[in-house]
Structure formats: structure tokens, C-alpha cells
Amino acid sequence: MNSKESIFEAFRLGEPDQVPASLFGGEMWTLHTARTDFQSLIGRPHEMARVHVETTRRMGFPIVYMGSGYNNVHAAALGGTIRFRGAGAPDLAEPLITHADELENLDVDDLAKDELIQTVWEATRIVASELGDEVVVAASAWGPLTLGAQICGLENLMRSMIKRPQDAKKVIEFATRVVMRFYQPLLKEKVIHMTSIADMAASGDLVSRHHFAEFALPHLRTLIADVRSMGAYAFLHVCGDTGDKLDLLAETGADCVSIDHKVDIAEARHLFRGRTCLAGNVDPVHVLMDGTPAEVEAVCRDCLAKAAAGGGFILMPGCDIPPSVPEENLRVFLRTAESWPVPSTLVPAH
Numbered sequence: 001m002n003s004k005e006s007i008f009e010a011f012r013l014g015e016p017d018q019v020p021a022s023l024f025g026g027e028m029w030t031l032h033t034a035r036t037d038f039q040s041l042i043g044r045p046h047e048m049a050r051v052h053v054e055t056t057r058r059m060g061f062p063i064v065y066m067g068s069g070y071n072n073v074h075a076a077a078l079g080g081t082i083r084f085r086g087a088g089a090p091d092l093a094e095p096l097i098t099h100a101d102e103l104e105n106l107d108v109d110d111l112a113k114d115e116l117i118q119t120v121w122e123a124t125r126i127v128a129s130e131l132g133d134e135v136v137v138a139a140s141a142w143g144p145l146t147l148g149a150q151i152c153g154l155e156n157l158m159r160s161m162i163k164r165p166q167d168a169k170k171v172i173e174f175a176t177r178v179v180m181r182f183y184q185p186l187l188k189e190k191v192i193h194m195t196s197i198a199d200m201a202a203s204g205d206l207v208s209r210h211h212f213a214e215f216a217l218p219h220l221r222t223l224i225a226d227v228r229s230m231g232a233y234a235f236l237h238v239c240g241d242t243g244d245k246l247d248l249l250a251e252t253g254a255d256c257v258s259i260d261h262k263v264d265i266a267e268a269r270h271l272f273r274g275r276t277c278l279a280g281n282v283d284p285v286h287v288l289m290d291g292t293p294a295e296v297e298a299v300c301r302d303c304l305a306k307a308a309a310g311g312g313f314i315l316m317p318g319c320d321i322p323p324s325v326p327e328e329n330l331r332v333f334l335r336t337a338e339s340w341p342v343p344s345t346l347v348p349a350h
Helices: 003-011 027-033 045-059 100-105 108-113 115-131 144-152 154-163 165-188 209-229 243-250 265-272 293-307 327-338
Strands: 063-066 136-142 194-198 233-238 256-259 277-282 313-317
Touching: 003 136, 003 313, 027 045, 045 063, 045 115, 045 327, 063 115, 100 165, 108 115, 108 165, 115 136, 115 165, 136 144, 136 165, 144 154, 144 165, 144 209, 154 165, 154 209, 165 194, 165 209, 194 209, 209 233, 209 243, 243 256, 243 265, 256 265, 265 277, 265 293, 277 293, 293 313, 293 327, 313 327
Parallel strands: 063 136, 136 194, 194 233, 233 256, 256 277, 277 313
Antiparallel strands: none
């Protein structure tokens, strides 16, 4: 199996001939390593694509996530302002609306007119033409709850979920349409094999199990069903401690669910087995950025020991990695999974 086939075999809950390992996101690291930044690549899709192609081939990453770390540009394309900052992810300067009634002033088709979005779309097409037979080419976006929080402000959305739930649902439903509008051309053209959906605001650190079930789960189900109906896999990451809602994450319909390092991977493995592929959950900061290569290997081996048996598992960081993660630590991360034995490769004793 090549890298792409191994990832898809894991998505199908099978056991590839070696345990797959991949970053989640990684574009901030990729651009920083190439001594460039997202802002300087706006309007230069060929250069953006070249950076991804060269880094993916040099490092041996099995998934390339186009646009990861820059998900705030989708809200900005509707009329907001992006504030760029060094090597980190850019911020939306301020929410687009203060009340759900103002949604009528926003048009999801404005995404197609935005230079940032056009650059990501075209760069993704180029990367797919170069790497699409070898690796999984994905495009990244916020999940509905998180994008809704960008559109109207996180605190405002959280208050609305309690005091004005119908308004909150209108905002999240609109955000769902925005995310799908971003994915649609790439899905229709069969450019991407996978959508990468990050719904950090749906974390247990921010919302309860009850509010996740009411406000996040229905819209994730809708989005993921639409993605899968167009022939692509759906990958879902939710930041923070989601231990109280692991079963609900499995109910989203995602082909693979990525968990944060705060979550007990053994428990997640137990709850996900036979339902969805599990990805996780090496600490991206204290281990991958700050740890020694030996410490990285030890943590990776612990994750593999708890979750790899039987397939349907991908070793990943627990979230996107900081730009300053040492390259050697990432190479150890990948090698540790590559060398992990799977039952089909073991020679029977005589």
C-alpha cells in the first residue's frame, strides 16, 4: 500500500500493512519551515502549491491539508478583516454580525469572489495534480459551531445558546452552508479526497455534552453527510477534553475522528471500535515541540500500544502543531509508527 491507500484503509476500519501516521493540519509549520508565510502567498497559488509539494515529499507526510491554520479566511471572505501575525494563524479582526437577523446581509457566494479563497482553491488543484496519486489531498475548514462563533463572536454565540437558542441555531446553520460552499468546487471537481473539519468551539472545554448534542451534532451530521454524498471522506477534529462526548463524536458520521491529547486514547479506542477510525493523540506542544526525540518515541509507542491493534487507527498529534516543532521530532514520530508491528507482518512461531 502507498501512503494514500494506508490512510483510506484505516478510514474503512481495516488494518494497513503498517500503522499510518500523519500530522493534523501542519500548514503553519510547512510555511514557517519554507521561510514564507500565508500572507505573502496570497494571489500566488503556484508558489503555495510548490511549498506543499516539496515539503510533503521531503517529509513523507501521507496527508496534505490545504488551508489548515487559516480557517478564519472563510469568515473574512464574507466581509471581515483578517489580521495577519508572523508565523501563527491569522485572526478575524472582529465578528461580522451582532445578531442573527444580520445574517441576511451576508452572502455565502462571496467566498468565490475572494482572492484568499481563490488562491487556496487553485493551490489545492495544483497539489492534487502533483500528489493526488500518492497521498491524501485535503482542504481544511472550521466546523459549523466554530465558524458560527467567528461570524457572531464566541461569547455572543455561547450566550445565545442559553438565552436565544433559535438565534444560535440560525447562525450555526448559516455557518454550515458557508463551510460547504468552500468545499463544493473541490468536491465537484474531485480535487480533494478528504475534508478536514476542525470544530474547536465544540470542545468539552467550552460546551457541555447537552449543548454539543443540541447545537453542534446536528450540523456536523448535515455537513458530513453532504461531504460523503459527494464521494469524499470526512475527517473531524474537536479540540480539548471531549471525554464526555466521545460517543456523540462517533455519531457525527465522520470517517475518522481526531482527539486531543487531553482525552484518554484507550477509552476513545474502546468507544470508537467498529464505528469510526480513531486518530490521535500525541501532545503537540509538550511532546512534539518541547520533547526530546526519545521522549517523542516513548509517547508515540504508548499511543500505539493503546490504540493501534486491529486497525482503524492513525497516529496523529492531538492538535495542529506549532511552527517551531523540530523536524527531527516529526521524523521520529513518523518512524515510530512505520516500525510498529501489525499482526499481518508477524512471522508465526514454529
